[in-house]
Amino acid sequence: MYSRIIINDLKNSKLISVTTFLFVAASAMLLALAGMLFINLTGAIDGLMMVAKTPHFMQMHSGEVDLERLEIFSESNDAIQAFQVMEFVNFESWDMVVEGLPFDGGIQDNGFIKQGRRFDFLVNLEGEIIEPKNGEIYVPLSYMREGSIKEGESVALYGSVFTVAGFLRDSQMNSPLSSSKRFLVSDSDFETIKSMGKMEYLIEFRLQDLDDLRTFETEYIAAGLESNGPTLTYRLFRVINGLSDGLMIAVIVLVSFLVVVITFLCIRFTLLARMEDDYREIGVLKAVGFHNSDIIRLFLAKYTVITFLGCVFGYLASLMVKDSLLEDIKLFMGTYHQTGVEVFLGIISAVVIFVIVLAYVYHVLRRIRTVSVTESIRFGAVQEHSRMYRSFLMSKSRVLNSNVYLAIKDVLGRKKLYWTMMIILLISICIMTLPINLLSTISSDRFVSYMGIGKSDFRVDIQQTADIQQKADAIASVMENDSDILRYVVLTARSYVVLGDDGRDGRLRIEAGDHSVFPIMYSEGRMPTEPGDIALSAMNAEELGKRVGDKITVIIGGEAVQLTVCGLYSDITNGGRTAKAAFSDFDDTVMWSVISAEVQAGSNLGSIVSRYAETFSYAKVSNIEEYVQMTFGSTIVAIRRASNVGILVAFFISFLITLLFVKMLVSKDRYSIAIMKSIGYNSKDVCFQFIVRILLVAIAGIGLGILVSITMGEHIAGLMISSFGATSFSFEINGIFTYLVCPALMLIAVYTATLISSQSVKSINIATCIKE
Amino acid sequence: MKIISGKSITKQFGEGSERRTILDHISIDILQGEFVTIMGASGSGKSTLMYALSGMDYVNSGEVLFEGSELSKLKEEKLSDLRRARMGFVFQQPTLLKNLNLLDNIILPAVREKKLDRREIVVRAESLMDSVGILELSMRDITQVSGGQLQRAAICRALINSPSVIFGDEPTGALNSSSSQEIMNILLDINKHGTTVILVTHDAKVSAVAERIFFLSDGKIVSEMRLPPYEGTNVEDRVQRVSEEMMELGI
Ligand SMILES: Nc1ncnc2c1ncn2[C@@H]1O[C@H](COP(=O)(O)OP(=O)(O)OP(=O)(O)O)[C@@H](O)[C@H]1O
Numbered sequence A: 001m002y003s004r005i006i007i008n009d010l011k012n013s014k015l016i017s018v019t020t021f022l023f024v025a026a027s028a029m030l031l032a033l034a035g036m037l038f039i040n041l042t043g044a045i046d047g048l049m050m051v052a053k054t055p056h057f058m059q060m061h062s063g064e065v066d067l068e069r070l071e072i073f074s075e076s077n078d079a080i081q082a083f084q085v086m087e088f089v090n091f092e093s094w095d096m097v098v099e100g101l102p103f104d105g106g107i108q109d110n111g112f113i114k115q116g117r118r119f120d121f122l123v124n125l126e127g128e129i130i131e132p133k134n135g136e137i138y139v140p141l142s143y144m145r146e147g148s149i150k151e152g153e154s155v156a157l158y159g160s161v162f163t164v165a166g167f168l169r170d171s172q173m174n175s176p177l178s179s180s181k182r183f184l185v186s187d188s189d190f191e192t193i194k195s196m197g198k199m200e201y202l203i204e205f206r207l208q209d210l211d212d213l214r215t216f217e218t219e220y221i222a223a224g225l226e227s228n229g230p231t232l233t234y235r236l237f238r239v240i241n242g243l244s245d246g247l248m249i250a251v252i253v254l255v256s257f258l259v260v261v262i263t264f265l266c267i268r269f270t271l272l273a274r275m276e277d278d279y280r281e282i283g284v285l286k287a288v289g290f291h292n293s294d295i296i297r298l299f300l301a302k303y304t305v306i307t308f309l310g311c312v313f314g315y316l317a318s319l320m321v322k323d324s325l326l327e328d329i330k331l332f333m334g335t336y337h338q339t340g341v342e343v344f345l346g347i348i349s350a351v352v353i354f355v356i357v358l359a360y361v362y363h364v365l366r367r368i369r370t371v372s373v374t375e376s377i378r379f380g381a382v383q384e385h386s387r388m389y390r391s392f393l394m395s396k397s398r399v400l401n402s403n404v405y406l407a408i409k410d411v412l413g414r415k416k417l418y419w420t421m422m423i424i425l426l427i428s429i430c431i432m433t434l435p436i437n438l439l440s441t442i443s444s445d446r447f448v449s450y451m452g453i454g455k456s457d458f459r460v461d462i463q464q465t466a467d468i469q470q471k472a473d474a475i476a477s478v479m480e481n482d483s484d485i486l487r488y489v490v491l492t493a494r495s496y497v498v499l500g501d502d503g504r505d506g507r508l509r510i511e512a513g514d515h516s517v518f519p520i521m522y523s524e525g526r527m528p529t530e531p532g533d534i535a536l537s538a539m540n541a542e543e544l545g546k547r548v549g550d551k552i553t554v555i556i557g558g559e560a561v562q563l564t565v566c567g568l569y570s571d572i573t574n575g576g577r578t579a580k581a582a583f584s585d586f587d588d589t590v591m592w593s594v595i596s597a598e599v600q601a602g603s604n605l606g607s608i609v610s611r612y613a614e615t616f617s618y619a620k621v622s623n624i625e626e627y628v629q630m631t632f633g634s635t636i637v638a639i640r641r642a643s644n645v646g647i648l649v650a651f652f653i654s655f656l657i658t659l660l661f662v663k664m665l666v667s668k669d670r671y672s673i674a675i676m677k678s679i680g681y682n683s684k685d686v687c688f689q690f691i692v693r694i695l696l697v698a699i700a701g702i703g704l705g706i707l708v709s710i711t712m713g714e715h716i717a718g719l720m721i722s723s724f725g726a727t728s729f730s731f732e733i734n735g736i737f738t739y740l741v742c743p744a745l746m747l748i749a750v751y752t753a754t755l756i757s758s759q760s761v762k763s764i765n766i767a768t769c770i771k772e
Numbered sequence B: 001m002k003i004i005s006g007k008s009i010t011k012q013f014g015e016g017s018e019r020r021t022i023l024d025h026i027s028i029d030i031l032q033g034e035f036v037t038i039m040g041a042s043g044s045g046k047s048t049l050m051y052a053l054s055g056m057d058y059v060n061s062g063e064v065l066f067e068g069s070e071l072s073k074l075k076e077e078k079l080s081d082l083r084r085a086r087m088g089f090v091f092q093q094p095t096l097l098k099n100l101n102l103l104d105n106i107i108l109p110a111v112r113e114k115k116l117d118r119r120e121i122v123v124r125a126e127s128l129m130d131s132v133g134i135l136e137l138s139m140r141d142i143t144q145v146s147g148g149q150l151q152r153a154a155i156c157r158a159l160i161n162s163p164s165v166i167f168g169d170e171p172t173g174a175l176n177s178s179s180s181q182e183i184m185n186i187l188l189d190i191n192k193h194g195t196t197v198i199l200v201t202h203d204a205k206v207s208a209v210a211e212r213i214f215f216l217s218d219g220k221i222v223s224e225m226r227l228p229p230y231e232g233t234n235v236e237d238r239v240q241r242v243s244e245e246m247m248e249l250g251i
């Protein structure tokens, strides 16, 4: 008996059933995908880092290395399991010739290396540790992706010729977000060419217990060992490896959450509308002695069928889509072999959706209990109206078009019904505009200033070389006389001893100079302007336990000087541990120097950059835009894809929901439509009323949605961005898309859907509907 | 002059074996200014005939001419315009929009016309409401008035555009005899001013005021009765004649 009622009901409400099914399927698919991608990503990263034996702590260092002292330190420290110093030889892109052409190494710090002795192994695409033969070179995977170099090609480097034997996965530096790339050659080839490039040391440790990392870091700093370069940890490697795909997963989770919300709203309004339709009937059923539970069971049975089918379909769809999204993870991190876990997680996700959707249906259905028998039979669904609604009258208006009036009156009179619709459109516009504004924010040239890089045209880095101060002065004097340069600023960084509050001293790299020329964004406080000011990067502030206004004691020129923390900022450069101050200090211990410059409007930035790069071969000259492109390029691509999908999804959702909504409205309103027709309103009038009603709701929803997306969206996006290390953040709004294109697209979707659905008004027969 | 002319109207309902002919080749002419009623047993097709004559429902065969134009050949918009400007319709139950108050419901057919002045429309509506005694209810919601008052509002709405024909499908059916009498007086008054009135009714007293009475049975007009124009006299006698005819036909 039940099955017959269910099948009949499904047949009678095809559109509702199909829409509910689609949304359930989409929710199940997205959640299952997120689950499967997540387990694949973490599994693959763990797998790679296990095979590669990624160091737990790594200090990059340029300059002399006292191996003996390091040896003694590591033997005396029980926490250390293994220790090694790797030599990393930097080469310039033009030093390497691929098939006769200079290598396009972008802005990365490229270098070669030999395979790790005890740990930190580079692995091939099969996930095995590579043992390169003489004459072979293995190239980082990202270059395979960019297509700048191919397997079998010959590579000339410092007079030696190598053959590209394959590509390598680097558990530390795979990601485009990490600025170095390691090429692998055999041990004996390495010895031949190592003297030709700039040597940098990777001082690496594996600990007995990863939990001891923090203590170990302070011990290392306290021991005053080699520290001329960034410090990186296991945790950071994991984060960097997972970031771009993690971001994708985060977006999928976010979207699936929104789709679940829309599914709920959709169920809510179809069910409520159905129940309102059946209000009398339900009352009558109750009056003749039906129990609430019987009525609930009937509806629940129908939704169980739809939800079950939706979840199964969604799960199957996720299996089909999965592989294309896994491509990147598989290439860079390798395959995760626990298919059992993956399948299980997918199924669990689908089951979760099944359970929460049904729970929600049950929740909505419980309203049936509140249908009072006598009331429903006497009045149908009664609604209280506000005084404003009641005083909005046709008879009081001189000019208002009667169709517009009827539409407005209807929307005001059934707010609850239209409310749901409005929320759905609100969410849709958010799905559209959020990724777009995230994209415009990340791709805006101001974005780097949230990351600790002032907005300039190009920067010259001088580090890991002798006489940095003199070299910086030389470049500065050239810039001074260069008519192409509008303005520039020299910042010099030195390493200072900081007196810790607990008596333990640490070291702090402080960038001194004029920070007002190319200012960065401070998440708190302001930039250093007085000699007694210091601004700390978020990571340093956290480690030192300092906030704005706190004092910090630094040894400058042999004297303890008290500085006041004036600001905090986010930084992705130099391992995130930097500080900025305005004092001047002329001793000769400069660690590095950065000269930022802005060119005259209209001059050719590219040629200026290459001119400086050629003239000052000891310095690293980078075009900021190119730098951003390289660092965030893949993220930008991912977000652009997400925003395209977002637009499509939102368009589709608004279209489908409006189609369904209007169809239901027409069927609900057929009695009043028949009345209007009987007094001489034609189908066009009624369709027009539907369009006005829906556009009113759409405009409200879109307007509020844009507001939500640019206020709350900023917070949500801020959370996502903070995974890059940026703490303060404000949206860079893409006005054309946010205020014009997206609303226009939504309105088109909603308008077309209304137009299509309201055509059924034509087939409403006055005689039949009035008799009901 | 014929205002409505039905020629061999046939209307069927249902599909396949359940298909039944409700109107079976009915021909009927109604003259301008006439007061006509249609009588018949319940389910005999009175309402169906009414809908066919007013173009509210399509017919399966035959044709209906309204002021010379064939309804089934008109575009929907033309038909709506005709319905709005030339016809008024009062249904068996009051059919008012429930989110509007009485006055707004009444002026609804008129405000669709952009040319008409709103103030004049409201003035006219108020004088109509006054004449049927519901003026003080004009700002009430339709849930706040009685069935008889609703039906009077429906009549006002039917009259707001000064139609040439007014159709009533048992407009007094749901009312007590005093309300019923008032509504009949209103309709007679309108008829005096030249509006054609076509009523469906069970009630011999209602039919007694008509000039012509059609009796419907088995899908056909089985009898047509003529009475002299009603002057407010001979009421008993007229009722008597109608009742006798009804008895004879077994209604
Ligand atoms: N839409 C429909 N589908 C099927 N049959 C219908 C439909 N409308 C009316 N009928 C049938 O047509 C016949 C005539 O109906 P109609 O409403 O015209 O009767 P009536 O004479 O007005 O009766 P009453 O005095 O009870 O109002 C009835 O038997 C009815 O069951």
Ligand SMILES: [Mg+2]
Pocket: B046, B047, B048, B092, B169
């Ligand atoms: Mg009837």
